[in-house]
Every structure is written in C-alpha cells, then in structure tokens.
Amino acid sequence: MHNLKTHWENIYETKPESDFSWFQPYPQTxxxxxxxxxxxxxxxxxxxxxxxxxxxxxxxxxxxxxxxMLDISAKSIERTKVRLGEKASAVTWIEKNIVDFEPQRMYDFWHDRAAFHFLTAEIQIIKYLAIVKQGIKSGGHLVLGTFSDKGPNQCSGLEIRQYTEASMSALFEKEFRRIKCIEETHITPHNTQQNFVFCSFQRTPTPIL
Ligand SMILES: C[S@@+](CC[C@H](N)C(=O)[O-])C[C@H]1O[C@@H](n2cnc3c(N)ncnc32)[C@H](O)[C@@H]1O
Structure with a gap:
C-alpha cells in the first residue's frame, strides 16, 4: 500500500528545494x-x-x-531547522499527518499553502474542517492556498483536489466569514505556471446556545 509519509520523506531526502515545483524564495502572498x-x-x-x-x-x-510548523515529513522539518540554525529553537515543530492532528491550543492565524489540496477524500476534508474549527480562536484567521480549477490536477505525483473561490468558500463559510480571495499564477523553478486560489477567512464566534 502506498504510504503517504514515505512518499514525502523520500521527496525531502532526494531533492533540493530548487527542484520543488512549489518552491518560493519568498512567500510574498x-x-x-x-x-x-x-x-x-x-x-x-x-x-x-x-x-x-x-x-x-x-x-x-x-x-x-x-x-x-506542522508537517508529515520529519526530513522536511530537519531541513528547515538546519537552514534556520539557532533560530530554529524559537519555533515549535510538529511532525504529524494533519488529519491526525489534535490541536492542544488555539491559534490566531492558520496558514496552509498546497497541503490541504492533497486531501481528496470527503472524509479527510470533513476531518480537516473539524480540526480547523478546533484549532482557530474565535476572531482568528485562516489562509488557504490550493491549485485552482485552472491549475494542475497533480502535485508531487499525487492527485490533488482543485478549488475555486466559490467551492473553497462553500466548505468553510459555516464557521468562517470569507474576507478575501485571490488567484495567483505561481512560476515554478522550472519556469512553468501553476494557478493557485488563495482564500482568507475569519473564524466567527461560536454561538452560545
Ligand atoms: C506542495 S508542498 C508545500 C510546502 C509548503 N507549504 C510551501 O508552500 O512551500 C506540501 C507539503 O505538505 C506536506 N503534507 C502533505 N500531506 C500532508 C498531510 N496529510 N499532513 C501533513 N503534511 C502534509 C508535505 O510533506 C509537504 O511538505
């Protein structure tokens, strides 16, 4: 059976960052x-x-x-720690599959670029929604970036789920207020184009029953 963790460990063990289609020298968006x-x-x-x-x-x-920083791959975390050097100790590192994450606290800001879109099964998406709900403070913000319907349908050799501003908003609007969505064409290190959609949301207060 294909193991997701092994897939990602293998990627981070064998390739330099400049080979990753998703690489950005600076995450401006x-x-x-x-x-x-x-x-x-x-x-x-x-x-x-x-x-x-x-x-x-x-x-x-x-x-x-x-x-x-949360990632399924220990190797990716290790690489980032090496790059950061001493500064790495100021960061909390969590090696985990997002669908198994049980947040121990709530965050003001939740960011996800090109990870959520790997959840293609309905059950995983429902799980992610529940975890996001648990992990973001009332009034806190969420930014999600995925391939758009004009983007690729695979990433790193894995199937992904594409989103539009409307489909992403529809998923989150029960618990979040949509703030701003944009489309962005990411230029990969190999000079190809990937169309992303980014949406930002604010967690609405939980109603008191
Ligand atoms: C396409 S890369 C994007 C990396 C980074 N967010 C960026 O924008 O440069 C996807 C990342 O998500 C991680 N990932 C994939 N599936 C995951 C999952 N189920 N749980 C946690 N991390 C996952 C991979 O290890 C990889 O580091």
Whole structure:
C-alpha cells in the first residue's frame, strides 16, 4: 500500500528545494495576507504542511515569536531547522499527518499553502474542517492556498483536489466569514505556471446556545 509519509520523506531526502515545483524564495502572498490582518507580533501562527517553505524565515524576520510548523515529513522539518540554525529553537515543530492532528491550543492565524489540496477524500476534508474549527480562536484567521480549477490536477505525483473561490468558500463559510480571495499564477523553478486560489477567512464566534 502506498504510504503517504514515505512518499514525502523520500521527496525531502532526494531533492533540493530548487527542484520543488512549489518552491518560493519568498512567500510574498502569504506575507501580504498577514499584513492585511495586521497580526500583532505576539500572534500565534501555525503553518500546516509547511515543508521546508521559507515562510518561517519570513515570519521570524518580521518579528513573530509564536510560530508552529506542522508537517508529515520529519526530513522536511530537519531541513528547515538546519537552514534556520539557532533560530530554529524559537519555533515549535510538529511532525504529524494533519488529519491526525489534535490541536492542544488555539491559534490566531492558520496558514496552509498546497497541503490541504492533497486531501481528496470527503472524509479527510470533513476531518480537516473539524480540526480547523478546533484549532482557530474565535476572531482568528485562516489562509488557504490550493491549485485552482485552472491549475494542475497533480502535485508531487499525487492527485490533488482543485478549488475555486466559490467551492473553497462553500466548505468553510459555516464557521468562517470569507474576507478575501485571490488567484495567483505561481512560476515554478522550472519556469512553468501553476494557478493557485488563495482564500482568507475569519473564524466567527461560536454561538452560545
Ligand atoms: C506542495 S508542498 C508545500 C510546502 C509548503 N507549504 C510551501 O508552500 O512551500 C506540501 C507539503 O505538505 C506536506 N503534507 C502533505 N500531506 C500532508 C498531510 N496529510 N499532513 C501533513 N503534511 C502534509 C508535505 O510533506 C509537504 O511538505
């Protein structure tokens, strides 16, 4: 049986970051969302499927002090720790499959670029929704980036689920207020194009019954 963790460990063991189609030297779109929400520097931030993304570097550079990175791959975490050097100790690292994540706290800001779209089965998507609900504070923000309906239908050799602004919003709008969606054409290190949709949401207060 194909093992998801083995798949990702293998990728991070064998390839340099410049080979990854999703590689960005600077995660400008994600940082733009953070600036839009005017997150205080003490905000608790979690990056789901962070891999060896440079978002954590950017957040540390911007002065954020409460950063958590979650990824299924231990190797990706190790690579990021090596890149960060001493600064790595300021970050909380969680090696976990997102669908098995049981948040021990609630976050102000939940970020996911190109991890959620690997959940193709309905049951996994429902699970993710429940975990997001558990893990984001009332008034907290969520930013999700996935391939759009104009983007690829695979990523890293795995099937993905494409979203549009409407389909992503429909999934989350029960618990979240949509704030802003954008489409972005990501240029890969191999000079090909991938169309993404990014939506941001704010967690609405849980009604008191
Ligand atoms: C396409 S990469 C994107 C990495 C990073 N977010 C970025 O934008 O550069 C997908 C990442 O999600 C992680 N991932 C895939 N499925 C996952 C899951 N079920 N739980 C946790 N992480 C997962 C992979 O290990 C990988 O690091």
């Amino acid at each position: 994600s940082v733009d969302f953070i600036n839009l929400f005017k997150l205080p520097k003490t905000a608790s931030i979690i990056d789901i499927g962070g891999g060896d993304s440079h978002l954590v570097d950017a957040l540390l550079e911007l002065g954020y002090s409460d950063i958590t």
